[in-house]
Amino acid sequence: MFGFLARRILYMIPTLFLVSIVTFAIIQLPPGDYLDTLAADMGEAGSDNNAAIEALRLQYGLGEPMYVQYGKWMSGILLHGNFGLSFEKNRPVTDLIWDRLGWTFLISLLTLAFIWLTALPIGIYSAVKKYSAGDYIATFFGFIGLAIPNFLLALVMMYVAFRYFGQSVGGLVSPQYLDAPWTWAKFGNLLEHIWMPIFVIGTSGAAALIRIMRANLLDELYRPYVVTARAKGMSEFQLLLRYPVRVALNPFISTIGWILPTLVSGEIIVSVVMNLPTTGPMLLRALLVQDMYLAGSLILIVSVLTVVGTLISDLLLAWIDPRIRYQ
Numbered sequence: 001m002f003g004f005l006a007r008r009i010l011y012m013i014p015t016l017f018l019v020s021i022v023t024f025a026i027i028q029l030p031p032g033d034y035l036d037t038l039a040a041d042m043g044e045a046g047s048d049n050n051a052a053i054e055a056l057r058l059q060y061g062l063g064e065p066m067y068v069q070y071g072k073w074m075s076g077i078l079l080h081g082n083f084g085l086s087f088e089k090n091r092p093v094t095d096l097i098w099d100r101l102g103w104t105f106l107i108s109l110l111t112l113a114f115i116w117l118t119a120l121p122i123g124i125y126s127a128v129k130k131y132s133a134g135d136y137i138a139t140f141f142g143f144i145g146l147a148i149p150n151f152l153l154a155l156v157m158m159y160v161a162f163r164y165f166g167q168s169v170g171g172l173v174s175p176q177y178l179d180a181p182w183t184w185a186k187f188g189n190l191l192e193h194i195w196m197p198i199f200v201i202g203t204s205g206a207a208a209l210i211r212i213m214r215a216n217l218l219d220e221l222y223r224p225y226v227v228t229a230r231a232k233g234m235s236e237f238q239l240l241l242r243y244p245v246r247v248a249l250n251p252f253i254s255t256i257g258w259i260l261p262t263l264v265s266g267e268i269i270v271s272v273v274m275n276l277p278t279t280g281p282m283l284l285r286a287l288l289v290q291d292m293y294l295a296g297s298l299i300l301i302v303s304v305l306t307v308v309g310t311l312i313s314d315l316l317l318a319w320i321d322p323r324i325r326y327q
Helices: 002-027 034-044 050-060 066-080 093-128 133-147 150-165 184-221 224-231 236-242 244-248 250-254 256-265 268-273 279-288 292-320
Strands: none
Touching (some): 093 184, 093 279, 093 292, 150 268, 184 244, 236 244, 250 292
């Protein structure tokens, strides 16, 4: 296992290096750059300041070849932990990311807990009680959860919350608490709001995992080892959790590979619709205005978390499932 871990970590280094090159190249694929967008906006506003634009181009090094810009960006990250400067905000990228990363991790981790706590028991029940009324109900809501786009569900829930319950919608706290210090009242107000994005973002993921858990568990329930354990007198509950459920947990463990990157990217459209202070809308805005250091840094973080998440899920799978061996 140690050898496997060491090899995977060594493989991560060239993988992340290539990802950083591809990321930087993709960010620069659209014609022009941020200053071209800024010049166009100034032209629409009736302002023409070519000297200021050229000064900014020289300051940001946007007139240099792409490989020179990439070299400066990566050297700043590796040597100083400096992800560059956001052109639009004129602030360090690290400051902008850290301002929103806490809320992003909180919402995503709570959403992950909601998905697992919902999908695991429902998926087990649907498999054990196959073709029962409860199984049909779970299947129906599973298909509904997969079919309805998350942003549409967000709009419906926001309308219902405002129209029938008088709750302020959008954001994680009511407007009067936005700049207020943290108190028990503000914390209670956060709890009144945060359940909605957790439910909206987690619905499709829970619906998918319910179907996967049901299908995988049905494949295991009638295997010879389960029949043998039942014939030896093992209780049904103990047998279920000890053998088939443990094997069927593999897809849950595998989700870590894509859950970690969603901690940063999140559900961008849902975040925009619900006005959530996460990194998703920031990434979308950075891509629209070609704020390349901010967009590139967020995409690079997502890529790093994808590789790290895949490594963690592989290690956990080897621990959970004895059939998996790394030689």
